[in-house]
Amino acid sequence: MIPAYPLQWPAGWPRTPAIQQRYGKFSTKKTSPGSSWARTVDITIAEATNRVLAELARMGIDRQDVVISTNLQLRLDGLPRSGQAAPRDAGAAVYWKTRKGERRVMAIDQYYKVEENLAAIAATLDAMRAIERHGGAQILDRAFTGFTALPAPAAKRHWRDVLGLASSGAFTLTEVKYQYRRLARELHPDHIGGSDAAMSELNVAFEEARKEIEP
Numbered sequence: 001m002i003p004a005y006p007l008q009w010p011a012g013w014p015r016t017p018a019i020q021q022r023y024g025k026f027s028t029k030k031t032s033p034g035s036s037w038a039r040t041v042d043i044t045i046a047e048a049t050n051r052v053l054a055e056l057a058r059m060g061i062d063r064q065d066v067v068i069s070t071n072l073q074l075r076l077d078g079l080p081r082s083g084q085a086a087p088r089d090a091g092a093a094v095y096w097k098t099r100k101g102e103r104r105v106m107a108i109d110q111y112y113k114v115e116e117n118l119a120a121i122a123a124t125l126d127a128m129r130a131i132e133r134h135g136g137a138q139i140l141d142r143a144f145t146g147f148t149a150l151p152a153p154a155a156k157r158h159w160r161d162v163l164g165l166a167s168s169g170a171f172t173l174t175e176v177k178y179q180y181r182r183l184a185r186e187l188h189p190d191h192i193g194g195s196d197a198a199m200s201e202l203n204v205a206f207e208e209a210r211k212e213i214e215p
Helices: 045-058 114-133 137-145 173-187 196-213
Strands: 027-031 038-042 066-069 092-097 103-108
Touching: 045 066, 045 092, 045 114, 092 114, 103 114, 173 196
Parallel strands: none
Antiparallel strands: 027 038, 066 092, 092 103
């Protein structure tokens, strides 16, 4: 199962260099109470998420077969939660399973905000669906072949192994945080020798440790 948090960037997909990232132009219309005039405002996390789910629903994909993976912490329903600080890595990846059981993924990180990357995924899905609307079902199927999700990685390591802590004994959250911060400086993708995959594994390990120590 692909985790929704933190971001699980698909293996083999290139990342957009920070210098090439830009602001998106995705927006929505808002009408003030008692007024018929609609103003244009920036799209929100919730709205962008709903756009993605709506596009996949139009393709016949059930909500339970969709995972929206970002560096935003989750709501109770497993979707990205609004109202939190923007993460350093604003990339977004959407995984889903087709009616034929095929696993697909689409990931975008060319914009500065998570909601913009999610909206871009929704817009791309809509554009690709247009192929089907114009009678190109086989072409659409071939196009989506390039978005096949790779097999899940090997069994993940226990959080103690990832954090370099002894396999037995009790640890305080303060001790775990200290080890996390020490390793984060080494494994961060901006650091020489670091990578997105290593940092993602570290983030997951820290969350698992925190939940076990302070349930």
